[in-house]
Amino acid sequence: MPELSKESRRFIDDLRLYLFSSGKNDQEIKEIAEELEAHLEEAERNGKPIEQVVGESPREYMEMISSEMKFDKKAWLKYVPLIIFGAISFSVIGQLMENMRLSYSYVFVGGSLAVSILFILLVFSVFKYTASRQVSRVKEFLLMMIPIFVNMVLFMALIFWDMYTELPGIELGVTASMIVGAILFVILIGISVWAKTAVLLVMLAAVHVPDLLLKMTSLGLEARLITGLLATYAMIGLYFFYTVKKMKKTEAVEG
Template sequence: MVNTVYSTTLSKESQTFLENLRLYLFSSGKQSDEIESIIDELTDHLHEAEKAGKPISKVVGHSPREYMESLSNEMKIDVKTWMKYIVVILFGAFSFQIMLDLVSGYMAYSLYKIVSDIAITLVWLILLSVVFKYIAANKLSKKKEIAILALVSAFPVLLYVIVLFTDPYITSPVIEIDTIGMITLGILTSFFIIAISLWAKTWILVIVMAFLILPEYLLSTTGLEESTQLMVGASITYGGILLYMLLSIWMAGKHASE
């Protein structure tokens, strides 16, 4: 954990750099404990440098981006942990779709849609990683950050809408589930979400579930056209999830400095 005394006495520039470094390394797939160990050690170096009246560049060089890249290249990617995350996210994505369809009372999935949903999720995760690293390594204005994050949120929505509207025109096998199957899947999915939440010690799946189900359910009572409901609902869903991820990273950094 980052030394509390040091972190509170560091300059704003140093604190911002540490926060950006944490985001960069996390987005690069590095191990959390190793990240915090490096942040802790770097905090000590920055504190000593500032105490001696030296600028931050004496510790990290004149290019924070190059320093982050160099540090990241020296660290191993936590493949095992991130593979678990990816599997959980993919299963979670299907779990959410199942719960959404339970609300609608009908379950039928084409192979085209299943494969497309997996691809969209993976592409979105990769895109998030790239964007977070870019934001962390570059000094951007808040307007630019918001614009970039807005585009990231819109990208999967666009793909989702394309798949949704092209699905009826693509010939592929369809899996249709009856009432008993729906109830069974609903129970199993609920247990899965609860089990994963307890295992991970986080309620992110429950929160994401809320962002996926509630917008669609609430919008269904508004009388808006179905296409409008889908686009608005998808925007709220992905935007809300992205906001939650950013808040989680910010809170993690705040707690780490305490």
């Protein structure tokens, strides 16, 4: 199979990302991407420029395609709890490793949920923006830092608020904490099997292993927390890129 030009390749990748971030169905995204890829390839063989296929504005074209596709609630029901549950399990396992018992203020729990949802929405908005406007890789990276940064600041504010003020909440003893931790871990494995992805488990390990190592250093609690958070969000960002890359690779094999 002859290779697509770089420009067409990029358009197809951007289209996938755009549709994925718009909450469209994976299978439908695959279908239209394949069809357009075949079209672009044949057009290139006949010496046509990409503009003749997608028009002058790739963004308008992506919007046109997107508007013909339904919002896939099922995909969102799969991703959103996965991410929120992931955030919770990071915190729970972190606390268990820190002092073997769980204590949460209601403010922290509610705040974490709100911040996580905001993070998802921001990431998807940035994806849609960069995918439809053909921005440079550098600009794409810088734009991606916005949700990561906003989220970090909000999470840090939440952590410090929680640490330095007496807030009402729940506190569990060691046994109860361990049981909650074990249940969480089982659910985590269950979700991973159901969603057919080991990403949460991989990320958990990736975040807590450095944390364990950081503990052995002379860094203070704050510095460790900040480093840990940085790693978490960098990895969530990486995960999205990885998902799209993997989608692309599977197709290359099938096609």
